[in-house]
Every structure is written in structure tokens, then in C-alpha cells.
Amino acid sequence: MSDVDKVIAAVSEERLWQRVLTMAAFGGTAKGGVNRQAASAEDAAAQNQLMAWGAARGFASFRDEIGNLFIRRDGEDATAAPIVIGSHLDSQPTGGKFDGAYGVLAAFEVLEAIADAGIATQRPIEVVSWTNEEGSRFTPGAMGSGVFAGSYRLDTTLETKDRSGLKLGDELAQVAVRAPAPFRAMADMRPAAYLEAHIEQGPLLEAAGIPIGIVGGIQGIRRFSVDLTGEEAHAGTTPRRLRKDALVAAIDAITTLNREADAVGEALRFTVGTFAVSPSSPNTVPGAVRFSIDLRHPDDATLSAFDQTIGATVEAVARAHGCPGRVERISRVLPTTFDPRVIALLRESAALLQYQYLELMSGAGHDAMHLAKICPAAMVFIPCLKGISHNEGESATAGDVVAGARVLAVATTRLTAR
């Protein structure tokens, strides 16, 4: 029996599923979801649980300057760069059991399965839980991995405040008190490779009836805020032709942009998620509207082209309605392309396990997008019910959960030997 076969045999569906349920109790909600926001008491309790499981197997734990937590199984070559696998334990305020936690627990299952199989890997393996992936308490998300990979500065990131004015740095100090772990400077560890398992958070795998998604990369994301300014007027006395109705102008712009987005094709994700009217009175013609645009595509050039379409459309609508318009680009995240060799390894792993797989792009951002800047990285997706995520009703099957862990186990075992 090869090492890989031993590891596959050692991956336990029962153990992994129980760990998912146990972890879901930290911040568990009445509706079956999870409220375990970054650097909260619940987050600390979840980290303590993970470290306790690790300690029971003799694995060491470390925490770095931004609160990222690592559980390490040593390799034969103590000086070799580790294979890092994991995701995040923090959740949305009304999040589910699987987003993030699944990737950490699948990684921990890999660590245990390799230990159970009695395999001495060449490289060390580390399971990671990155700080504040969700970005709902502290903005932006994927903060821990972003600082680790050098995308964000440590000092300014620690100063970030939540809505009630609490500083991330102070809250992380509380986590260190509640869930103590030895400090290890982030400079002291560079991954040899990074793998992350996650629920798809989209409908494609479930619709296709396929258990494994191999992720080619992460869409680029641009966020915009659009303002249109008209003139408030009395709804009863002002003939429609004399109005400068900001709402009428805004829906004209959005209608045009919806049509343009559909023309680009399905890979373009165009969403207006917020739409605020001022003064928001039933009998006043709206004097101002502000709406958001969330725009995603795997190709940055396509995003740039649509960026221009947004500007041109708002300008044309503003002129036609006599309502001055302004488009502000709030953020721009470049698309991520994962490492072709790691992707090939994931294909081989799924094939070895005789799992059907779909190659897809991630519509959501993940910690892997930062890690891909500093080491070969890729991701494995599993289906989730109706593609629903960031929702207490988030759900996945035990069969899919263990399938993803097995693909991760095979790929990790092979990576440690390289």
C-alpha cells in the first residue's frame, strides 16, 4: 500500500463530520447558523478547540502578529518550508457552519489522517486559520492572509476599528488571553505551497451533480458607488416633464447597465446591491440616489472595459435626465490565477480518487488570493445546498465534505515529497 493509499484510507468521514458539528457550536445560532465574528470571544473559543485537538495529537500551535493560528506537524526535514493548508474560523454575523470552518477542519483531518497512517513526510505540514477573512466586523476581509502575504501593512491593519470603535489590535490581544498560543513571527515561516478547501458558495457543482471543483483562480472585483443628483419637487404639483427625478435617472442607468452586462456574457457578475433614495418621502420627487455596483470577472481587461461602460452610461443618463452623475471606484482587486502545477496535482488527486470534477473560477474572494502572491497555491471546492452561503441555512453533505478532504489529503501528501 502506497503512502497516498494509506492516507486515503485514514481519512475519516465520521470524525470530520463530528468536528464540523462541534465547531459549529462556537457562536451557534438558534437558526442553525453561526455568529463567530473575527477576534470575538466565540472566535477565541473555536481556536482553543482546534489547538486542543492538535495538542491531543502532539501537534504544536503558533500564532503570529496578526493573529493567524498555525497547527504544525513536523517533517523529516525540520528546516524545509512547510505545506500550508487551511482557511478561516471567523464567520459572517448570520453565517453558516461551513464557510471557512470546513477548510480548516478538512485540513486538520488531513493532518490526522497522515499521522494515523504513520507517514513521516519530508516537509512539515501546517494547518492555518487566517484572521478575519469575512471582513464583516473589520474591513477589508482576508486581512490575516493579506498581512501575512505582504498585501497589507501590519501596523495600520492592527489599528482598524469595528463599528463600535474597538481596535483589531486590542481585540486580538484579548483572543491571545482567551486562547493562548506561542508566538511565532510571520517572517519566520514561508509556505512551500498553499491549498485551501471551501464550499463553492455558488450553484454550479450542485447543479451539475459533481462533488469536486478545481479552482483555476479568483475573479477580479471592482466596487463602485454611483451618485445621481436631481431636484426635489412636490409629487403632486410638478408635471413629470418638469422634474429632475434622480430615481428615474438611476433606474434608467441600471437598466442600461443590466443589458450591457448580459451582453458581455455569464462570466461577468454585475450586481446593484444597495440603492438609497433621498429624501425618501412618498410624496417628494427624489432629489438624489446613491447605488453600489459590484463587478466581477476572471479577466481584468474585461473589467476595465466595463468600468468604462459604467462611466459612459452614467454620463449619458445624467445628460438625458438633467441629473449630474458621479461614479467613484471604491476598490479594485485584480484577478488571481492559481499555480498550474498545483492545479494539475489537484486534477491527478481527484482522478486517483475517481471523483468527477469541474474546473471553475471562484466568484468570491478567499485567503488563497493573497497566498498565491508568495507561493504556489490553489483551491478545492465542494458543493453547498443551492449555492447558498453567508446565510444561516448554509448546508453541505457529509459525503461531499469528506470527498473534498480526501482530494486535499492526496495533494498534500504528494506536495510534502517534492
Place this chain on the structure above:
Amino acid sequence: MSDVDKVIAAVSEERLWQRVLTMAAFGGTAKGGVNRQAASAEDAAAQNQLMAWGAARGFASFRDEIGNLFIRRDGEDATAAPIVIGSHLDSQPTGGKFDGAYGVLAAFEVLEAIADAGIATQRPIEVVSWTNEEGSRFTPGAMGSGVFAGSYRLDTTLETKDRSGLKLGDELAQVAVRAPAPFRAMADMRPAAYLEAHIEQGPLLEAAGIPIGIVGGIQGIRRFSVDLTGEEAHAGTTPRRLRKDALVAAIDAITTLNREADAVGEALRFTVGTFAVSPSSPNTVPGAVRFSIDLRHPDDATLSAFDQTIGATVEAVARAHGCPGRVERISRVLPTTFDPRVIALLRESAALLQYQYLELMSGAGHDAMHLAKICPAAMVFIPCLKGISHNEGESATAGDVVAGARVLAVATTRLTAR
């Protein structure tokens, strides 16, 4: 000198203009407008000021079950039904100095001028400020006059909640604490006649260069609340064709209704003034939208026909987008025709004063529409800058302001003798 001539001579442009400016300080905004929403602390402060001016002249104050405030000057016949004159002190969230407040202060100027002229009228005269005419905080508007005239039920109206869940009844109790006034049951006073002065809130008088509008009636008004329910989804992972985007459905419905409204012609006033998205997150496809429709026309049959158009459009859009829709008719106010004898009296009053006047219909609803159901009633309009109203830039000239008050003074003096 006749009584009417004495009253005309006693109407003071300077005093009335100063009172307009003083009143505008309650809820005054940086842009020179007013935010004095119904039953707010600012509304209470404005009522206190009015009562203080009344008390200084020996006029009694009363407040009824729905918070309408009356300032009374007794007549020779203590048992006679009073002539009631006034308007409202509440404003839109970004309202102006004149909408409502002008009618109350012009009425108060009439009361003072009659007192200054030393005239003992036969009937009592009461200046009124009706509760929540604007309808922007609590829906529908013209609530105080509506309950007073029996158009709305007192008990259910007091249960009305604002957006933050505060009940009108509780908020009126706060006003009574902040601006105490003796209680008088509404059943204990029936007006002999009602007159209301107001800015036109439309462009006709200013365009014609005419200072006085004599109002023949008020358009019918219907208010609707429309809900469309889609499905929340992740903006990055859900292809557009798989979404049930409530915002996309809503703007489709509004676009169709705008086109249908324009086809009916300029006399139809169709306005979407509020538009609320849930959950209102930039990266979540909207799961629900609620928007308001304000619909006005002088002919009730035209309103009924468009009422059906709204229902059919929302149904068709709901089906096309897979987003169940619901249209609720919040209120229906029939077109109002004012009393021909009171209109004739206003014509005579303007003629006596040698003011040019225009006879017109009101595009806006006013408290007078409810009063017209229970007593002879009519209205006087004065021009406002560019017809702009429900706007912090609302403006009127001191000359027009006092002209309207003089017409009101002559008509009121004559009515008390009848």
C-alpha cells in the same frame, strides 16, 4: 372706517414675516430649510412658540385626541361654531420655511389683526395646526384633519408607526409633555367654515405674475406600497440568469409604469419617492425591495384605471422575474371640490384688495380636503419661487406672504358675521 378696512390696515407685513423667520428656526437646517417632522421635539417646540404668541394676546389653546392644536379668540356668541383658519406646522425631512407654517402664521396674523383692530366678531375664530399633514414620518399625510373630519379612525391612526417603530400615539404623548395644552375633545367643536392659506407648491402663479390663487379643488390621491420578493444570493458566485434579483424586478416594474403614466398625459402625477432594498449589502443580490407610489389626478375614474395598470404591471413583472409581488393600496383620497360660496367670498375679498387672482386646482393634498367634508371650505394660494416645495430652497416674497394673509383676513372677518 368699516371693520374690514380696519382689519386690512392692521395686518402687518413686518410682524408676519418675522414670525415666518422665527418659526423656521425650529428644526432649521444648514441649507436654510426646515426638518420639523410630525410629533418630533422640533414640532413640539414650534407648537410651544405658537401658544406663547397666543397667550401673550390672551388667546386660549386646546389640543385634541390626535394632537391638533387650536388657538382661540372668543366671539360675542360663545356658543356659535367657530370660523377655523390654519394649516400645519410639521414639515418634510428636507422641507422649506413656508409649506404649512405659512398657513398657520397667516391665520395667526389674521387673529392678531382682528384683535388689534378691536373688533368683536360674532363667531369665535380658531387658528389650527393640524397633526402630520406631510405624511413623511407617519403615513398617510393629513392625518390630524382626516381624523378630525371622520375620514380616518382615531384608534388605528394612533397605532401608526414610523420607520424606527415608534408609535404616533406615544410620540404625541411626548409632544403633550413638551408643549402642554388643555385637552378639548374633537367632538366638542365643529367649524362653521374652514379657510387655509398655502404656498402654491407649483409653478403657475409665479409664471403668470399673479399674487393670489383661488383654489377650486384638490386632485384625488392614491398611495401604494409595492413589495417584490426575490432570493438573496452571493454577488460573486451566482450567474445573473440564476438570480431572482428583487431590485432588477422592481426597476423593470417602475420603468413600465413611468411609460404608462406618460401615456396618460401631464395631468397624471406618478411618483416613486421611496425605494428600500434588503439586505442592502453591496455583495448580496437583493432579496426584497419595497417602493412607494404616489398617484394623483383631478378625475377619480382616471385614478381607478391606473390603479389597475399598477396591479397588472407588478403581476407581469413578478411572473417574468420569478419574484412574487404584492401591491397594497395605502390610501385613497377622492378629488375634492371646494364650496362655491366660500370661493365666491375669496374672489370678492381679492377684488376688494385689488389683487389679481388666478383660479386653479391644487396638485397637492391639503388638510382642507378633509375639512371640506364637514363644513364649507376653500383655500388661498400664494406664489413660491419656481414652484419648488418639499425642498430646503423653498422661497416666497414678503409681499406675496402678506397679500395672502390680507385675503384671508377679509374673508374671515366677513365669515364671522354670517
